Amino acid sequence: MSNAKDAAFRCQIKSGRLCILHSGKIYDVTDFADRHPGGREIIENRVGQDVTQLMKSLEIHRHSPAAFKILDRYYIGEYSTTNGVTHRHKEKNGHVEGHTNGYANGHVNGYMNGHANGVSNGTAKDSVVQFDDLVDWSKPVFWQVGGLGDKYYDWVHSPIDTSLRLFHNDFVETFSKAHWWTVPPFWVPIMLFFLIDSYLRFQSETVYWNLVGVGGVVVSPIFLPVLFIGGFLVWTIVEYIVHRWVFHTTPPPNSKFLITVHFLLHGQHHKSPMDRTRLVFPHVPACVLATVIYFLYWTLAPTAVNHVVFAGTIFGYLCYDMTHYYLHHGNPSSSYFKDLKTYHVKHHFKAQDQGFGISSKLWDFPFGTLIR
Numbered sequence: 001m002s003n004a005k006d007a008a009f010r011c012q013i014k015s016g017r018l019c020i021l022h023s024g025k026i027y028d029v030t031d032f033a034d035r036h037p038g039g040r041e042i043i044e045n046r047v048g049q050d051v052t053q054l055m056k057s058l059e060i061h062r063h064s065p066a067a068f069k070i071l072d073r074y075y076i077g078e079y080s081t082t083n084g085v086t087h088r089h090k091e092k093n094g095h096v097e098g099h100t101n102g103y104a105n106g107h108v109n110g111y112m113n114g115h116a117n118g119v120s121n122g123t124a125k126d127s128v129v130q131f132d133d134l135v136d137w138s139k140p141v142f143w144q145v146g147g148l149g150d151k152y153y154d155w156v157h158s159p160i161d162t163s164l165r166l167f168h169n170d171f172v173e174t175f176s177k178a179h180w181w182t183v184p185p186f187w188v189p190i191m192l193f194f195l196i197d198s199y200l201r202f203q204s205e206t207v208y209w210n211l212v213g214v215g216g217v218v219v220s221p222i223f224l225p226v227l228f229i230g231g232f233l234v235w236t237i238v239e240y241i242v243h244r245w246v247f248h249t250t251p252p253p254n255s256k257f258l259i260t261v262h263f264l265l266h267g268q269h270h271k272s273p274m275d276r277t278r279l280v281f282p283h284v285p286a287c288v289l290a291t292v293i294y295f296l297y298w299t300l301a302p303t304a305v306n307h308v309v310f311a312g313t314i315f316g317y318l319c320y321d322m323t324h325y326y327l328h329h330g331n332p333s334s335s336y337f338k339d340l341k342t343y344h345v346k347h348h349f350k351a352q353d354q355g356f357g358i359s360s361k362l363w364d365f366p367f368g369t370l371i372r
Contacts, residue, residue, distance in 0.1 A: 017030045018030040018033055018043055018044065018047050019047065019048065019076075020043070020046060020047065020048070020049060020050075020051050021048075021049065021050040021051065021052070021079060022050070022051055022052050022055065022071065023052050024078065024079050025075055025077070025078055025079065026075075026076050026077050026078070026079055027071055027074040027075055027076065028074050028076045029043055029071075029074050031074070032070070032073075032074060032161060034329065035161065035274040035328075035329070037273070037274075037328070037345040037348065037349065038341075038342070038345060039330075039331050039332070039341065040331055041331055055067070055068075063349070065158070066158045066159045066160075066349065067349065069158070069160075070159070070160070070161040073161060132155070132158075134148060134151060134155055135148075137164075139168075140165045140166055140167050140168045140173075141164055141165065141166060142166040142167055142260065142263070142264065143260075145259055145260055145263045145267070146256030146257065146259045146260040147256060148259065149253045149254065149259075150253035152251070152253065152259050152263075152267075153250055155271075156263065156267040156270055156271050157270055157352050158271075159270065159271060159272070159273050159274075159348065159349065160271060160272055161274055162272065162274075162275075163272060163275040163277065163278070164268065164271065164272045164275065166264075166268065175282060175284060176278075176282060177277035177278060177282060178277065178280050178281065178282040178283060179276070179277060179280075180276070180279065180280050180321070180322065180325040182280075182283070183280050183281075183318065183321050183322065184318060184322075186283055187314055187317070187318055188318070190314060191311045191314040191315055191318070192311075194307040194308070194310050194311040194314070195228070195307070195308060195311040197307050198224065198227075198304050198305075198306075198307035198308035198311065199221075199224065199308075201303060201304035201307070202219075202221040202224065202304050203221065205304070206218060207219040207302055207304045207305065208302065209301060209302055209305055219302075219304070219305060224308055227305060227308045227309050227312065228308050228309070228311060228312040228315070229312060230309055230312060231308065231309035231310060231311060231312020231313040231314075231315070231316065232312040232313065232315055232316040232319075233312075233316070234309065234312070234313055234316070235312070235313045235315075235316025235317055235319075235320065236316060236357075236359065236360065236362055236363065237363060238293065238313070238316075239316070239317075239320050239357070239358060239359065240356050240357055240362075240363035240364075240367070242289075243266075243356045243357075243358065244356040244367075244369070246265065246266075247262075247265055247266035248266070248352070248353065248356065249262070250262075265285075270348065270352065273328065273348050274328065276325075276329060279324060279325045279328055279329075280321045280322075280324065280325055281321060286317075290314070290317075293310070293313060294306075294310055297309055297310055297313075316359075319359050320358060320359040323340070323358060323359040324344075324358050324359070327340060327341045327344045327345075327358070328344075340360075340361075343355055343361065343371060344358060346371050347371065350371075351371050353369075354369045354370070354371045355369065355370070355371040356369055
């Protein structure tokens, strides 16, 4: 094992932490491992290793400048030797262990004091990190982003590894967030209501559907599964359209209002992509979108058809929201989700103007936005 690897490895085995080396510096990335866009496994497989060249290469993906800013938060000390020579001494148990003068600025014997709060070797890393001077991070950011003007686009696509506060009012702030586990209990009963109501309507009445250019047709109950699947597929295109042409529309730099709206809808997620409470749709805006879709269906189909298609669309939304959370914070074992996770990581950190499919790449193919 090389001297550098030995130093970082001893950091890990003596303190139970996950440490790596980069450019002669030691980083304790234990607290970041579960939020690592590529998954925890990638870090665990490289504990004690020098990742300088790896982070420059395309073996996984080329890391963005934002990745190096995030890495800097976890700096704990320098790896140093005296005149480039590693001194070795015999341990009491008879094992030989590499030892370096001034190793990690005394890290092995005492870095844990205050580390959990981000303090390393006397350098303060407060809970609110000064990521840049464009906004005041000690205050809610919602009312500040509109003034960023032409700096907004680059700023919002420079991710930070922490949560952010949008509003001063605690009540409003609470409703701007959502935990993933609240999504199924909220939407599954609604989905079942529309599905059962549709089934009962098909059983109690003859369902006529006036199709443009075809005329009135009788819809048989045997088409319920087909209509449900159709609603699911409709969601996939809604997901793509909303993500690409609403969430990723670049607001004009001279419009504080549109910049603020963009940040509220999606910019906050790109600025803080690892925040677990800003990954799934908060229920209020999700209900607004659902209402728009419902009334659109209502104008196109009879109630019985409308309700089963709407139930399928809700199911598609559930799959989307759960998949999105899983891609950020899960550790996929299947090749499909591993590939999809890598794909979504590239959307956040490499190609924000491509890869708009989240639950699948389906619509990126015909619209030419597939990340190669």
